[in-house]
Amino acid sequence: MIxxxxxxxxxxxxxxxxxxxxxxxxxxxxxxxPGAQLVSRNEYGYRAVVAD
Structure with missing residues (x-):
């Protein structure tokens, strides 16, 4: 899964x-x-998730 x-x-x-x-x-x-405010969210890349 990616x-x-x-x-x-x-x-x-x-x-x-x-x-x-x-x-x-x-x-x-x-x-x-807790108490934090979101300033920005940007796409960074992809990660492959492998499970057995």
């Missing part, structure tokens, strides 16, 4: 910015960082 990977930029509650790569949804990323 999934899209996104580059997220978040503004944290303390005023700092956080950039991360994730294949999770916006809701999923924000739920991992």
């Amino acid at each position: 999934t899209m990977v996104y580059s997220y930029t978040l503004l944290l509650a303390d005023g700092q910015y956080l950039s991360l790569l994730s294949d999770d949804t916006v809701f999923g990323v924000l739920s991992e960082h």
